[in-house]
Amino acid sequence: MEKDVIIKFDRVSYSYEEGGDYAVNDVNLDIYKGEFTAVLGHNGSGKSTLAKLTNALLLPVAGSVFVRGMDTAREEFETQIRQSVGMVFQNPDNQIVSTIVEDDVAFGPENLGVPPEEIRRRVDDALKTVGMYEYKGHEPHRLSGGQKQRVAIAGVIAMRTECIVFDEPTAMLDPKGRQEVFRAIKSLNKDFNITVILITHFMDEAVFADRVIVMDDGYVRLDGSPREVFKRVKSLRDMGLDVxxxxxxxxxxxxxxxxxxxxxxxxxxxxxxxxxxxxxxxxxx
Amino acid sequence: MSILEVKNITYVYGEGTPFRIEALKNISVTFEKGELIAVIGHTGSGKSTLLMHLNGLLKPTAGKVLYEGKDIWESKKSVKQARFNVGYCFQYPEHQLFESSVQRDIAFGPRNMGLSEEEINLRVQEATQFAGIDSSLLQKSPFELSGGEKRRVAIAGVMAMKPGVLILDEPTAGLDPKGKNAVIELIKNYNIQTGSTVIFVSHNMDDVASLADRVLILSEGQIVMYDTAKNVFSRGKQLASLALGVPEITQLFLSMGERGFDLPVDIFDIEEAKAALLSLLRRQAHD
Structure with a gap:
């Protein structure tokens, strides 16, 4: 069966300053429907930049990124692209906008102009999916880090995105919060067939992925199954990573x-x- | 010899409101001079509240904090002195870098202490060395550095005040493996070379295992364990019940123990693990 490509990187480069070093360098990459991809690399390797290029938060300076065939550089596709590929960031406190959990989850679909009764259904479904339904009337600032992060994830799910990019979603959490959030991410992929791109420093999270991509200096250096990638112990250590x-x-x-x-x-x-x-x-x- | 002593402290947030929380419940603990102590506990266990008492950022609702035997709340002057005696490095300290150069940022604390220019320069040099910061970076803006370098500069700024006790709140959080190892080495070196007490909070049990002499575990505002790292991690099941996790190697050995392998439960270091497995195989070969 032919694999269904959601995101396509075609010789993509990006630099934060004109004429500066490339944070992402000539990257070719296909992300397939239903895949769980982990992206590893030391700080400054370009993995967060890669993440932001997937849904037009950043636009390539050379090459093109396509989401479902839509060029991210074309403004008219922006809304559709964001609806297809959502993002969850590291710090849960920076992603919460409302004073009640369910309002926060409703924020995305409201902005998309989804009718109210449909929003109701989506918010409930999304909160159930991440195990936060019983907190729907709570104030987000009274929740733990892991709970807040799951509310942020629910907010993305409520937009019915088929792919979610997580940029170190567990880096600021305690072990319990980390476990809760990682379990929710795994379930999104396995039970709801949502395509997951997980940027992480934790090798014990990466081993559960279908595919591991290792970035260094803006280049994709390794790309394969966890077994294939983690066999390359010496290359990994040379790039400042652990096995x-x-x-x-x-x-x-x-x-x-x-x-x-x-x-x-x-x-x-x-x-x-x-x-x-x-x-x-x-x-x- | 003890350097810092916490005697029966209780701390209440939001007294007189519906959100009243007793964050610390009659806690007593003694920190020995020169020790490297890890404080662990899940979010809301009272870790930060306890640490903020150690240099007078919070005043206990009841109880006392003694530095070298003297109550830090004795006078206004003694509270101010406590801030210098006990250096506090907050979570994500690099967010607090603000000076125009690395040199000036590290010098900020010592300058506030009213030291001479000469002494300030000396301290900046020392702290830079501990932190493994190349002297070529000193004149750069801190904002040009990598995440790991910024973290080390921020920690060096607290070290330059030469506190008798250094407190670090999650010093390795959010760093990549390389940055993490550099910070761990920095803390180790500082502790060994200056003989200062270091107290750090971490959620990463592998960091705790590789650094700490002693581990203090808090849960719901109370101390549940205060013992050597070896003794604490040998109680893996209890740690799991506190939702704290154990070092990865300890987890592996616990799982192997459940499958009937006869292995020690107090292993958290990979070299020790290797030795224990080799010894197990030898024993099997003899049976």
């Missing part, structure tokens, strides 16, 4: 002659391979 802890441990053991393979990303993988290994080992001895 997931279970894989780090497996690599240390390998140096001691205990080879668990290089397909280990999660704790579950590690335990499985360790069981296999010790099983084999016992038979041999």
């Amino acid at each position: 997931p802890k279970p894989l780090q441990l497996a690599l240390l053991l390998k140096k001691e002659g205990i080879d668990l393979g290089d397909e280990i990303l999660t704790n579950e993988d590690f335990i499985k391979e360790f069981l296999n290994y010790s099983g084999r080992n016992n038979v041999n001895t």
Whole structure:
């Protein structure tokens, strides 16, 4: 089956100052419907710039970005593009505009001119999707960071976007908030088939993606499944990135002659391979 | 020897309003000189409220804070002195950079202390070294630096005041792995070389595991644990019940323990983990 392309980067470059260094450099990229893509890279690698180029918050200085075939540089498509690709940012406090949770979620669809009864339905659905329905009458500033971030996500879902770009959505949250928000993001993708682009520093989030893109110096350096990408330990470390802890441990053991393979990303993988290994080992001895 | 002592403090937000919250409930704790202490607890547990008491940013509703045995609220002068004795580096401190050059930003604190130009320059140099900031950056505007560099400049500004106790609120939040490691090294070096007490808040258990001598856990305004990092992380299940999480390696070992592997529960360092697994395999081979 042919894959359905939502966002297309065609030789895209961007620089913040005329004649300055490129923050994004000659990037070609297709993002497919239903895919969960994680984007990794150190600070200043260009990943947030890449995110902002996806829905016309920034426009390329060279090349073109297409959302559902619409060129983001053409103003007449702007509303449609924003309706197709939504964004959630790092700081939940900067994204809340209303004094009541449900009003905040309604803000996006209201601006799109959606009829009131339809808005009602969308707001309720969106809040249920992120598990915040019972807080619909609450004041956002009394919620925890994780709850606020889920309200922000509901606001994007209520616009019925088919793709959401998350720019380090869990960076400012405590472990509990991080877990809540990450669970909500996974569910959007798996249960509601929303295309997800997740920009993150957390390797333990990236291992759950279908696809991992690594950026460095504005270039896309690696692009593949988590297993393919995290095998490139040396390149990752050279780019100032870590590999997931279970894989780090497996690599240390390998140096001691205990080879668990290089397909280990999660704790579950590690335990499985360790069981296999010790099983084999016992038979041999 | 203790440097800072908190005695039976209670703190109430919004007294007399419907939003009255007892953020700290009769807390007592002693911080030893030269120790590196991590404070953990989920949002709303009272961490920031407690820390803001340590240098007199908040005045306890009841109870006392003693610096080197003396009540910091004894006089107006002693409160002001507490601000210099206990340096406080807020969350995202780089948002508070404002001077025209890195040099001037780091010098701001020492200048406020009324030190001589010579002493100020010396302190800026020292702090710059700790922070691993290249001296070529000193004349640049702080706004030209990368996120990780800005964070280190902001921390250096507090260090330059040479506080007896340095408090850092989530010093590594939002940094990439490289920036994070640089800040961790900076804190370690500062603690070792100056012998100053460092108290830091973190949500990242791996940072806590790699830095802290001692871990203080708060929940709902009360202390639930105050012990060495090793002892605290060996109680992984209890930490999980407080929704705090454990270092990634500890989590792996807990899961392996549940599957019947005979492994120690107090491991949080990757080298220790390797040693424990090697020893397990050796034991299996002998059976």
